[in-house]
Amino acid sequence: MPASPRITITQVAAEAGVSTATAGRVLGNYGYTSDDVAAKVQAAARKLGYKPNSLARSLVTGKSHTIGVVAADIDNAFYARVLRGIGDVARARGFGVILTNSDEDLEREKDAVQLLLEKRVDGLIVAPCDVRGSAHLRSLIAGGCPTVQIDRASYDLAADSVTVDNRGSAREAVTHLLKAGHRRIAIIAELEELHNGSLEEFVRQAAHFSTNGETLYPSWQRLQGYVDAHRDFGVPVDPGLIGRVGSYSSDAACQAATVLLQSPDRPTALFAADGTMSIGMMQAIADLDLQIPEQLSIICFDDLDWMKFTRPAITTIHQPVHRIGSMAAELLLARIAGDTSVPKHNVLEARLQVRDSVAPPRS
Amino acid sequence: MPASPRITITQVAAEAGVSTATAGRVLGNYGYTSDDVAAKVQAAARKLGYKPNSLARSLVTGKSHTIGVVAADIDNAFYARVLRGIGDVARARGFGVILTNSDEDLEREKDAVQLLLEKRVDGLIVAPCDVRGSAHLRSLIAGGCPTVQIDRASYDLAADSVTVDNRGSAREAVTHLLKAGHRRIAIIAELEELHNGSLEEFVRQAAHFSTNGETLYPSWQRLQGYVDAHRDFGVPVDPGLIGRVGSYSSDAACQAATVLLQSPDRPTALFAADGTMSIGMMQAIADLDLQIPEQLSIICFDDLDWMKFTRPAITTIHQPVHRIGSMAAELLLARIAGDTSVPKHNVLEARLQVRDSVAPPRS
DNA sequence: CAAGCTTATGAGAACGTTCGCACTTTGTCG
DNA sequence: CGACAAAGTGCGAACGTTCTCATAAGCTTG
Incomplete structure (x- = not known):
């Protein structure tokens, strides 16, 4: 040997x-x-x-056959599955994947991008934590590094993106609740960053925003869908029903849900805007010992594996999560291979997965 | 710019x-x-x-400041969290992490290791899919590449390892069920590979195996704990209650659990040997509409986030999953920094998290 | 049969760093 | 004041590949 x-x-x-x-x-x-x-x-x-020795080879060829991924948090079912999609495509094409976590922190994201750039990755897949197209990403792309955005996207960033139709599918979910007769529907979402006005302002204007031109966080887009559905039904939006979770954690979501569910005129239905919010919400419901769907109807955005066997099974919005990753990787590899067409913004469909967590409200 | x-x-x-x-x-x-x-x-x-340019630097220094990770499947809560632990330590020390999935396939594992080696990683963290110390890992280590095994470990492999006390904590879990009065306890585990004899043979000899000298898959060790507990209570092990799942998937686990639960003299308690098995088991229970814990008691190995808010909340074995990753990374970085002491085999404690899914069996 | 391909090989210069060495200059100490 | 260490700098050779060029042999072909 x-x-x-x-x-x-x-x-x-x-x-x-x-x-x-x-x-x-x-x-x-x-x-x-x-x-x-x-x-x-x-x-x-x-x-x-x-x-x-790949290093020597890469040094002379200028290609490292490696892609960098900046995820928010790999210890989150969504990103884990996305990464799996990326990894599957990368492996099939002989590429390595360097992973970093940003934890939604801009400084960390910068550091991560810096690290990946120094390691001379051929391209980057990033879930940008600032959706307005922060300067470092802009200069990165201007510098000619192929980049694909996932989950969120600045449309003015001259980089491909893969997202889902957050607004449309949230609208569908809330419509499902409204059709069931609910009129007091709460939403639980991480809605920290808002730059152009207050929450009330946002709700008032939500209907006028076009989906495509806007670059918003998924949570905000899902809130838009929530507002859209209410408008469709002529139901006014009560800002008191918008559970604005301050930080991206299930504990914070639990707190927000608890407050909502303990309010005197409590909502008859809850809509969780993503997996982390769902976990917090479920905890709150369990703590308060509420019966679903008799006492409360719920819908969760993102269809986590346990949601189909809880009793009752939970009605969800199912995102093609693996596909987000694999498509992002395919796009990126095409760019690396020399594709210089205009940036593509792929918006994937998410579908309402009806199960047993929605019933008409008790009068 | x-x-x-x-x-x-x-x-x-x-x-x-x-x-x-x-x-x-x-x-x-x-x-x-x-x-x-x-x-x-x-x-x-x-x-x-x-x-x-890291590549040029690495070429001359011989250090890439990158570690490679060979996980079984990143789209699995266990590995996702382990990876998070690894990533946190790596980032703090300025190291990058290249991730690959083996899907428990030896060929893929070989390819992955090959890829990582060509990229000149400074060290490797691997969940080996063959626990007997396959040749490629042996030559890797002989070649001087620092390596840390996680989740499973060949003790004869001259590489550090981080695992949990599978046997002891499984024994504790099953003891908990036996103390509650259960006498027909089924286990659901992926038990495909067995090289030294049949399942019956294994059960017969289980008590004689020492924990330390043996290099077994976690599932087998957990089965040992299951047998241990039965022996402690003088309860004979019924091989018919060992749900031997043929492949590592929750669907297969669901099938196995369904068969067990539909048998004429069905078990009064179920013990799932890991998270994937738990998901399949929960699906089977939901499909058969069994009430927990009235009609069936359950304990799951690995404490997934949803297990604390299902109704009833599930009693679990809680593994320090993040710690497995961070410790593995720390060990590896120490080796990379020049630590040449004898291989350390760290066995972390897992604790029984008692919740509400266990009750005495109905007579 | 000379001109022009295609195939095959070697010499040596990249690629962008770090590192050993030689060479100054400065400071310190007995 | 001479010696000797320490601080600061530049030259040029690594590191292990790929890649351009030059060379040459074996073809076809008009």
Whole structure:
């Protein structure tokens, strides 16, 4: 077993009695090579236990065959599955994946991008924590690094994106609740960042925003869908029913849900805007010992694996999460391969998965 | 905004009017440097938008400041959280993390290790899919690549490992059920690989195996704990209650659980050996509409986030999952830093988290 | 049969860093 | 004041590949 001494292409060449150039050609299979020489070199390589050095190769070719991923938090079912999608595509194409977490913190995101850039990744998949297209991403893209945004997207960022139709599917979900007869529907969402006005202002204007031109966080888009559905039904939106969770944690969501559910005129239905919010919401419901759907109807955005076997099973919005990752990777690899067409913004469909957590409200 | 033309240390040096060596010293901060020259170089670097090239650096130093991770499946709450632990430590120390999935397939694991090796990672964290210490891992370690095993471990592999006390905590869980009065307790576990005899043989001999010397899959160790507890109580093990799931999927687990629960003399309690098995088991229970804990008591190995708010909340074995990852990373970084002490095998404690899914069996 | 391909090989220069060495200059100590 | 260490700098050689070029042999082909 050839141990510590690293075997280089030069040594293989010496062993095979050819030049390093020739050895390089057969080992890296490029250029012309005769069969007998190839065989000799391969035999020498096997005998010596040669392992190519990607770093040297990348240094000269300028391609590292590696993509960088900046996720918010890998310990979150959504990102875990997205990453799986990315990894599957990457592996099939011989690419490595370097993973970093930003925790929705802009400084960390910058550091992460910096690290990945220094490691000379061929491209980046990022869930940007500032949706307005922060400067570092802008200069990154201007610098020619292929980039794909996932989950959220600045449309003015000149980079591809893969998202879901947050507004439309949230609208569908809330419509489902309204059709069931609910009129006091609360939403639980992380809605920290808002730059152009107050929440009330946002709700008032929500209907006028077009979906495409806007670059909003998914939570805000889902809130838009919530407002849309209310407008469709002529039901006024009560700002008191908007559970604005201050930080992205299920504990905070639990608190917000608890407050809502303990208010005197409590909502008859709850809509959780994502998986983390759902977990907090479920905890609050369990703590208060409310019966679903008799005492409370619920719908969760994002269809986590446990939602189909809780009793009752939970009605959800099912996002094609794996597909988000695989599509992002495919887009990115196409860019890396030289695709220079205009940025594509892919909006995937999410579907309402009706189960048993919605019933008419008790009068 | 300096766009495509990549700025090198040489250009920065020229701009600052010093040699590349000096520029390198200040930019890479090694060697001696005077304050005024350092300032000049830094100014030049900032002006030109210099970004160091890790590949070139790694090529000469031989250190890539990157660790490779071979997980079974990142789209699994356990590995996702482990990876988070790894990532947190790595980031704090300025290391990158390259992630690969093996899907418990030896060929994929080989490919993954090969890829990581070519990318010249400084060390490897791997959940080996063959617990007997497959040849490629052996030669990897012999080749001097620092390696840490997680979740499972070959003790004869001369590499550190981080695992949990599977046998002891499974024993504790099953003891909890036995104390509650259960005598027909089923276990649902992926128990595909078994090399030294049949399942019956294994059960017969389980009590004689020592925990430390053995290198078994977690599932098998948990089965050992199951057998241990039965022996403690003088309750014979009925092989018919061992739900041997053929493949590592929740669907397969659901099938196995369904068969068990529909048998004429059905078990009064179920023990799921890991998170994936738990999901399948819960689905089966929901499909058959069994009441927990009135009609069936359950305990799940691995405390997934939803298990505390299902009704009833589920009694579980809580593993320190994040800690497994962070400890593995710490161990690995210590090895990379030069620690050459004998391999450490860390066995972390898992604790029984008592909730409401266990009650005495109905007579 | 000379001109022009295609195939095959080697020499040597990249790629962008770090590092060993030689060379100053400055400071310190006996 | 001479010696000797320490601080600061530059030159040029690594690191392990790929890639351009030059060379040459074996073809076809008009």
